[in-house]
Amino acid sequence: MPKPVLVFGYGNLSRGDDALGPLLIDYVQERCDTEAIDILTDFQLQIEHALDLEHRELVLFADASVACEAPFELNELEPALEIAYTTHALHPASVMAVFQSIGKGPPPPCFLLAIKGETFELGENLSPNAERHLRHAESFIEELLQNPHPAVWRSKKFKESTVI
Amino acid sequence: MYEHLETADNPENLRRIAIDPVSRVEGHGKVTLLLDEHNQVKQARLHIVEFRGFERFMQGRPYWELPVIVQRLCGICPVSHQLAAGKAIDQLVGIDPDKLPPTADKLRRLLHFGQVLQSHALHFFHLASPDLLFGFESEIGKRNVIGVLSDYPDIGLKGVKLRKYGQEVIRVICGKRIHGTGAIAGGMNKALTLEERDYLLKDVDQIIAWSEEAVDVIKKVHCSHLPYYDEFATIRSNYLGLTRPDGALELYHGGIRVKNDRGETVIDHIDYCGYSDIIHEEVRSWSYMKFPYLLALGKEDGWYRVGPLARVNNCDYIDTPLAEAARFEFKAHGGGQVMVHSTLAFHWARMIEVLHCAESIKNLLLDPEILGRDLVARGEKRYEGIGVIEAPRGTLFHHYRVDENDILTKVNLIVSTTSNNTAMNESVRQVAATYLSGRELTEPLLNNLEVAIRAYDPCLSCATHAVGKMPLQVELVDAEGRIADRIVKYGDGTIERLADA
Numbered sequence: 001m002p003k004p005v006l007v008f009g010y011g012n013l014s015r016g017d018d019a020l021g022p023l024l025i026d027y028v029q030e031r032c033d034t035e036a037i038d039i040l041t042d043f044q045l046q047i048e049h050a051l052d053l054e055h056r057e058l059v060l061f062a063d064a065s066v067a068c069e070a071p072f073e074l075n076e077l078e079p080a081l082e083i084a085y086t087t088h089a090l091h092p093a094s095v096m097a098v099f100q101s102i103g104k105g106p107p108p109p110c111f112l113l114a115i116k117g118e119t120f121e122l123g124e125n126l127s128p129n130a131e132r133h134l135r136h137a138e139s140f141i142e143e144l145l146q147n148p149h150p151a152v153w154r155s156k157k158f159k160e161s162t163v164i
Numbered sequence: 165m166y167e168h169l170e171t172a173d174n175p176e177n178l179r180r181i182a183i184d185p186v187s188r189v190e191g192h193g194k195v196t197l198l199l200d201e202h203n204q205v206k207q208a209r210l211h212i213v214e215f216r217g218f219e220r221f222m223q224g225r226p227y228w229e230l231p232v233i234v235q236r237l238c239g240i241c242p243v244s245h246q247l248a249a250g251k252a253i254d255q256l257v258g259i260d261p262d263k264l265p266p267t268a269d270k271l272r273r274l275l276h277f278g279q280v281l282q283s284h285a286l287h288f289f290h291l292a293s294p295d296l297l298f299g300f301e302s303e304i305g306k307r308n309v310i311g312v313l314s315d316y317p318d319i320g321l322k323g324v325k326l327r328k329y330g331q332e333v334i335r336v337i338c339g340k341r342i343h344g345t346g347a348i349a350g351g352m353n354k355a356l357t358l359e360e361r362d363y364l365l366k367d368v369d370q371i372i373a374w375s376e377e378a379v380d381v382i383k384k385v386h387c388s389h390l391p392y393y394d395e396f397a398t399i400r401s402n403y404l405g406l407t408r409p410d411g412a413l414e415l416y417h418g419g420i421r422v423k424n425d426r427g428e429t430v431i432d433h434i435d436y437c438g439y440s441d442i443i444h445e446e447v448r449s450w451s452y453m454k455f456p457y458l459l460a461l462g463k464e465d466g467w468y469r470v471g472p473l474a475r476v477n478n479c480d481y482i483d484t485p486l487a488e489a490a491r492f493e494f495k496a497h498g499g500g501q502v503m504v505h506s507t508l509a510f511h512w513a514r515m516i517e518v519l520h521c522a523e524s525i526k527n528l529l530l531d532p533e534i535l536g537r538d539l540v541a542r543g544e545k546r547y548e549g550i551g552v553i554e555a556p557r558g559t560l561f562h563h564y565r566v567d568e569n570d571i572l573t574k575v576n577l578i579v580s581t582t583s584n585n586t587a588m589n590e591s592v593r594q595v596a597a598t599y600l601s602g603r604e605l606t607e608p609l610l611n612n613l614e615v616a617i618r619a620y621d622p623c624l625s626c627a628t629h630a631v632g633k634m635p636l637q638v639e640l641v642d643a644e645g646r647i648a649d650r651i652v653k654y655g656d657g658t659i660e661r662l663a664d665a
Contacts, residue, residue, distance in 0.1 A: 012236055013236060014221075014233070014236035015236075041340075043236075043242070046286065046327070047286070047290055047309060047323070047324050047327065048324050048325075048327045048328040048331060050324065051324065051325075051328055081310045094310070097310060098309075098310070098313060098324070101310060101313035101314060101317065101320065102313060102317065102320065102321045102324055103317065103321070
């Protein structure tokens with residue numbers, strides 16, 4: 001039986017700031033209490049990841065983003081039939097929609113922790129700004145995972161966006 | 165053939181249409197068309213607009229990093245790169261393929277079957293099936309995986325679960341779904357436990373049954389639209405791939421076989437370590453992707469296709485009974501032609517391979533040697549290693565040289581999509597000339613070009629997916645370079661014609 005909370009960081013470690021999601025997962029694995037938390041990482045989200053939402057009470061996706069405010073944003077997601085130009089990679093809201101479409105019922109509460117990235121070139125390390133954003137995100141996720149409840153995270157969302 | 169449409173005589177006088185990026189493929193490519201005043205297509209090209217530089221990126225690193233680091237080439241088929249690199253570095257520690265411990269060889273094959281199964285399932289059910297089930301020119305808002313899940317939930321769900329099963333095979337063998345560490349120089353780093361074997365075995369009959377159904381789905385779609393499916397984007401070509409010494413379909417290790425468009429064997433059972441004597445690559449100024457060709461046949465006639473269609477065309481038989489029966493029907497559908505040239509038949513061949521993978525996974529899981537503990541062999545150090553496998557999209561070449569400190573000094577990769585470069589361009593030109601020329605272009609009509617490209621399942625880039633970087637725009641530019649028309653397709657599939665054009 002899967003654990004009630006899933007933290008899923010995705011991205012390519014060899015593409016500069018695209019590594020932010022997996023690096024955050026490394027931090028969670030090393031520093032957080034994962035007794036009730038499953039950790040997953042992958043290059044990108046895909047349709048079969050919908051099955052990873054099954055039997056969860058709470059899900060946190062973590063990804064690099066060029067669009068979010070620095071250093072990071074936490075937002076709750078709703079299922080959305082968003083089709084990007086390639087379905088070789090899905091947005092987490094689409095993974096939730098796939099979960100519904102395959103008859104699994106309403107998905108669990110899902111949040112996206114988007115960490116601000118800038119450069120995504122092959123073979124690059126994290127940019128200095130992304131390093132800084134990651135440090136912020138690490139402290140934040142540690143705090144989040146101490147209270148893995150949707151209501152708490154919803155309030156966090158507003159608190160952090162005003163603080164940062 | 166349609167090579168006369170590769171370069172127009174007077175491009176400055178022609179209108180330009182761009183599909184940028186091509187959708188539902190891996191990575192970033194674009195198609196450009198040049199049209200005269202009567203909308204006749206005078207030039208059609210598929211461009212690869214990313215320059216990856218992965219080969220240079222790997223130079224200077226120690227060879228033992230390769231099986232892990234090359235997986236970052238691609239988020240869809242990382243295991244193919246892991247195994248091709250694994251085969252190459254076997255040679256660096258003095259181990260030829262026939263000297264690998266039998267358990268290690270079987271574990272690698274099991275891993276590879278899982279990889280091909282999940283990659284093919286993803287492509288067929290989630291990239292190609294929207295076109296095949298709804299129609300090439302159907303409403304764009306529907307033509308996607310969510311539309312399939314909504315209207316064909318049974319087919320969609322089986323696609324999800326087939327993909328998941330393949331990923332589970334990978335996870336069990338490599339420890340993770342991605343970035344796992346299965347192949348190492350001279351073997352594998354982890355044995356399969358009895359519990360893991362039984363875990364995979366319990367679902368495999370269901371996977372075989374669903375794979376059979378998948379073959380039926382594509383067979384029905386294809387045959388209910390004959391002769392359209394047999395003609396759409398179809399080109400006559402040579403076919404290249406690995407086969408077993410006895411001519412059987414082979415995905416992991418074999419000799420190179422090439423057949424021409426008439427089904428005559430051009431070369432057979434050639435050791436792939438001599439690939440550079442067989443294949444050369446031509447550079448053309450308008451594309452980052454090279455154009456490989458067979459030296460023996462020359463630049464003009466030596467281009468070839470790889471991948472499921474090539475493999476099923478080239479082999480003499482398949483060694484699993486259900487897939488072999490499916491191959492027999494496949495070859496017979498065209499009235500007994502020796503070679504199936506239909507580009508859309510890639511999908512059918514792909515599902516035959518899914519069935520073969522499912523059957524082979526079961527066979528391997530039931531083989532007592534799969535649970536063995538002898539996993540690594542070592543020999544005399546060498547300075548050059550070449551690994552070739554049949555990746556989901558076709559023959560994949562990895563070639564490395566190291567110095568005395570085991571540092572990589574030369575890296576050469578020929579990925580399958582590169583081998584299909586000329587063929588994809590030919591198919592684009594065929595569709596442009598046959599279905600688009602002389603007509604007013606619309607999004608549904610342009611999708612025909614993408615359908616032709618998608619049949620090859622091209623993998624155009626690595627897996628960067630930064631949120632908010634996925635535009636799609638079609639521009640019509642007049643002879644003076646002014647944008648005459650511009651259509652934007654948004655993430656939800658809606659289309660807007662921009663007023664500023």
